[in-house]
Amino acid sequence: MLKIVMATLTLMLTCWMISPKWLWLYAMSYSFTLAVYAVFMMQESMATHPAMVNKYLTLDPVSAPLIALSCWLLPIMISAIQNQLSHMPPKSQRVFITLLGCLQLFLVLAFSTSEVLMFFIMFEATLIPTLIIITRWGNQTERLNAGTYFLFYTLAGSLPLLIALLLLQNEVGTLSFLTLQFINPFPLTSHADMMWWMGCLLAFLVKMPLYGVHLWLPKAHVEAPVAGSMVLAAVLLKLGGYGMIRIMTVLEPATPQLSYPFIILALWGILMTGSICLRQTDLKSLIAYSSVSHMGLVAAGILIQTPWGLTGALVLMIAHGLTSSALFCLANTNYERTHSRTMLLARGLQMIFPLMATWWFIASLANLALPPLPNLMAELMIITSLFNWSWWTIMLTGTGTLITAGYSLYMFLMTQRGPLPMHMTTLEPSHSREHLLITLHLLPLLLLVLKPELIWGWTA
Numbered sequence: 001m002l003k004i005v006m007a008t009l010t011l012m013l014t015c016w017m018i019s020p021k022w023l024w025l026y027a028m029s030y031s032f033t034l035a036v037y038a039v040f041m042m043q044e045s046m047a048t049h050p051a052m053v054n055k056y057l058t059l060d061p062v063s064a065p066l067i068a069l070s071c072w073l074l075p076i077m078i079s080a081i082q083n084q085l086s087h088m089p090p091k092s093q094r095v096f097i098t099l100l101g102c103l104q105l106f107l108v109l110a111f112s113t114s115e116v117l118m119f120f121i122m123f124e125a126t127l128i129p130t131l132i133i134i135t136r137w138g139n140q141t142e143r144l145n146a147g148t149y150f151l152f153y154t155l156a157g158s159l160p161l162l163i164a165l166l167l168l169q170n171e172v173g174t175l176s177f178l179t180l181q182f183i184n185p186f187p188l189t190s191h192a193d194m195m196w197w198m199g200c201l202l203a204f205l206v207k208m209p210l211y212g213v214h215l216w217l218p219k220a221h222v223e224a225p226v227a228g229s230m231v232l233a234a235v236l237l238k239l240g241g242y243g244m245i246r247i248m249t250v251l252e253p254a255t256p257q258l259s260y261p262f263i264i265l266a267l268w269g270i271l272m273t274g275s276i277c278l279r280q281t282d283l284k285s286l287i288a289y290s291s292v293s294h295m296g297l298v299a300a301g302i303l304i305q306t307p308w309g310l311t312g313a314l315v316l317m318i319a320h321g322l323t324s325s326a327l328f329c330l331a332n333t334n335y336e337r338t339h340s341r342t343m344l345l346a347r348g349l350q351m352i353f354p355l356m357a358t359w360w361f362i363a364s365l366a367n368l369a370l371p372p373l374p375n376l377m378a379e380l381m382i383i384t385s386l387f388n389w390s391w392w393t394i395m396l397t398g399t400g401t402l403i404t405a406g407y408s409l410y411m412f413l414m415t416q417r418g419p420l421p422m423h424m425t426t427l428e429p430s431h432s433r434e435h436l437l438i439t440l441h442l443l444p445l446l447l448l449v450l451k452p453e454l455i456w457g458w459t460a
Helices: 002-014 019-049 063-083 088-112 116-125 127-137 143-172 191-207 216-223 227-245 256-278 285-303 307-338 354-367 375-391 395-415 432-447
Strands: none
Touching: 002 088, 019 063, 019 088, 063 088, 063 227, 063 307, 088 116, 088 127, 088 227, 116 127, 116 143, 116 227, 127 143, 127 227, 143 191, 143 216, 191 227, 191 256, 216 227, 216 285, 216 307, 227 285, 227 307, 256 285, 256 395, 285 307, 285 375, 285 395, 307 354, 307 375, 307 395, 307 432, 354 395, 354 432, 375 395
16 A cells, blocks of 8 residues: 555656656656556455555455556546646646645545544545645636535535544544444434434535535536546545445444435435436536436445445446546547537537547446446446335336436437537547547446456455
């Protein structure tokens, strides 16, 4: 773990010393080497189960895939934002790469720490670079409003968590993940106990986000630059799911009265956000709302506390991270050429970009969970475990799956098919860099079909 931490710190330092001519090539190659090492480290964690346990940092089959995903996305984000920042002064470019390195550092420490308080600090620290990226490099003036939403939603959810953790430390005497899993869950008898239970979960549900506290996400996604949207969708939402998986070992397992409202909100959110996607005109907003829908399924899978539910949630987090990040990359390639996110104004692109249309098709099929992709495997595991928990859920999850297929195909048809407008015939051709970006997203997704136990967590 320290190898990744030290290498990320070195990247942040050396990007200030290198010549501007070599800055992007250096940052891309260095971070890609680091990403390849993180993938091999994930393989090691599966072999030893768990690996590298010490007093402060640990690596187990739940955290290793998320660390590998965080490291894998850094070179892709650097490459994706290169075109947008190439006209800016070198200092601005260096600051952006440093912020991305800082974000990766916080994420790796959050996923690998063995102390709950350290996890909370790193969980909150990711807010700072993300907020700077949204408010400084966003596209429209609404980015300040989006940054305010992002800041206050996250902080409002995190303060009860801090109080709940301090109460837990006072009660148990330790906040180590390695110790907490062996203590007896607290019986939730009084109203104060129930408030503590909600305080433990609220910050993670806001971060995921759960339907009802999700309004910050579409705003942040739409206003952020492409690298901000990618890291938000692919990794930062997964912090909430990871925190829930970890903290659930402390909470009382049999809490149906408390978990019912959250599961209902999560499942209802799948239908509502899917319906919103069906009538969206803004491409980035559609992809952002689809993230809320998928994260609702993850939240429901974790809250029912079954091995299948947890495994399905972890697999869906990894698969959704790669898929939604690829969709934001594709949306950015459209935006850089048409300078509009409105789908009606940029139709029929398949005629002039046939290879890009192929990427759109594969990414849309991954979003609607086509077999044999990990997205389908994860959704089936969660839907099956929810059906086993209560057969009424099949109506909500089944309808949600149909709506997901509907808006994914709607997105593909609206952007790629149809008549080509006259103002679109002189667009700049696609670059090899952009095709490489999408390949680096979709290739791991296809390869995970061959070895899914890498992301199965404890069940493997």
